[in-house]
Amino acid sequence: MLDLLAGFVQELRNAGLPVSLTENLDAMEAVQHIPLDDRDAFKYALAATMVKNSSHWKSFETVFEVYFSLRGPEYSISGESEDELEKMWREMQDQLQQGDGRGASGGMDSLTPEEIAQMLLQALMNGDQALMRALAKQAVQRFAGMEPGRPVGGTYYLYRTLRNLDLDGMLAKLMDTSRQEVGGELTPLEERLEKDEYEHRIEQFKKEIEAEIRRRLVADRGAEAMAKTLRKPLPEDVEFMHASRDEMQALKKSLYPLTRKLAARLARKRRHGRKGPLDFRNTVRHSLSYGGTPAEPKFKSPRPSKPELMVIADISGSVAAFARFTLMLVYAIQNQFSKVRSFVFIDGIDEVTGFFRGTEDITEAIHRVNTEADVVWVDGHSDYGHAFEVFWDKYGKDITPKTTVLFLGDARNNYHASQSWVVKEVSKKARQVYWLNPEPKSYWNTGDSIVGEYGNFTDGTYECRNLRQLEAFVEKLV
């Protein structure tokens, strides 16, 4: 047990969760108070002592599943649970026979795919957990075609299993059935609710299948190897440019609390910051009560310097996600700036400040930026040079010594002219100019990337690959 826990903690650390020594000891103590056969309690005991951040929960869960998936009676791959399954299956058959008189005989293995589909439909309809689990097991066994030692990932098996089950079709069928039950049309509201319910159940079923595949893989390859392949970065470390769809969702979710935290921190910093210069008038006024001795020096409260911000973002395919997150972050804390203007470009440039004005909903505004902004000039491939030139002509005069200009992009210019003189002119007029690049630093200035050429004229060029780096930069900016 001790070895297992030690390996488990090691893996958690590898996954990026900070588990300290005392927390480890706490966990050891905690599990002594928990009945070991209670898997859920065991899991919560470990989580409560070792995971201190809710966004790390998912990583923890994955590692836990891998390490402890083969323990607990209901999780064994074969054994007594088969009997139970058989029983359930027979009951099911009885129901079916009563229903439409169709008889099927034999054990679970002799089922045809149609029958499995039929059973699944029933299980989903009634929300029958146990049957769903049994079916997931059966489906994986039958469809995934898993062989020991085969060097393919779990997703491959998952895909194979799901392809055979046709869950999308299942959803439609479920909706039909419930419509028939009511006898006629559902109101849109009911329809929506039913659909959410079934989607939820199907999602659960998918999870069961995933868990089953994982269990089999762990049994085949051992926990450590599995944990390694399943290891995923924490949300704040996910790279913008390579995030999968799920990761994007997670990123979006963690962005909102992050902006709130950032805003709170900035406001606090401002309030508790240093005092301003001596307020002569006020000091003399107060010295009167000390007989003319300036015993109590008074200070002016510092004028909060609220910079104007101009964000100029590349929204071509490769870096669109990054631009989106940066814009969201900037607008979420826009009360820290006296004015925020934003421009987006691919090879043409367009001002999008208006989309953000008067709307509470930043996501909606970003969506409009992506669909309505007029950013294509010739072919819709990044052309920094042309975009900058147009920017200088149209908006260059608006740059004042109070303005901070922020360029976002990977500076992959498709070998067009760089027109870096624009950046130079901008930096002459503006207070500060920064360039944020979502690419890893080692890729800079390779191929058609000319970030160095622009970077010469800026006050700083920063690598900004994940939320953590973005947050650090924005805090510095304000």
Added chain:
Amino acid sequence: MQPRFSSVQQVREGLRDVNYLADEGIAGVVYLADRLGKPVLVEGPAGTGKTQLAKSVADLTGARLIRLQCYEGLDESKALYEWNYKKQLLRIQADKNSDSWSEVHDDIFSEEFLLTRPLLEAISATEPVVLLIDEVDRVEVETEALLLEILSEYQVSIPELGTIQAKQIPLVFLTSNNTRELSEALKRRCLFLHVDYPALDREKEIVLTKVEGITEHLADQVARIVRSIRQLDLKKAPSVSETLDWARTLMLLNIDSIDEKVAKDTLHVLLKYQSDISRAAKELSVDPV
């Protein structure tokens, strides 16, 4: 020291008796907190019953609830203890002539002149207490350090008096809305419990227990609609307390089945932003298939 609970199951059932429906995780952590003698840091979205948990545990164990509401600018004299300055002055003036200086000096720094604030009160109480430190994320990082001694050692050091040890180990709950990252030192000393929006069945059960006279059907509908709404991308998802408000509203309006119109008309109880309301209304009425 006698543990308060004998099993996780007992915690769960006990909480149910005082009308708090805990899930496996919540009950498990409360049980562990008692066994390990460690504070619990409860985190989660607003309105999911974090504060209520502490109250219910106090109810369950028959302990007195001592609450420290945190806010920016909270300091030692409001959280821990303060010398009763006026009383000290009076004491000095009362017998100006009789006592020698050293006697007075020792005397005015005795427990008689100590004003106990919530933290010290929880420590020095002889009867069982539950200490609730509410919204701990509102204090500054520096103030957090005030809590460290009491959370790990259950003692308070007062320079003039020495160290006051806890007579019994109180159950401590800290709640946080996660507006900022708490310090590692604080987190390390606590068990961590993340309370999220409840699953469908639990929410329905909560509605059934908390709203009197509601029908099973209506509760089910309420829980389902709320779940659908939470899946949308909203500025502020409806919390459990807002769900309860909504269910009560529906009861007051004598509605026994929710249709689209009712849902639309009463959405403002559930959602607090105009953009959220309009989006939810749109989503709920659009034919999705």
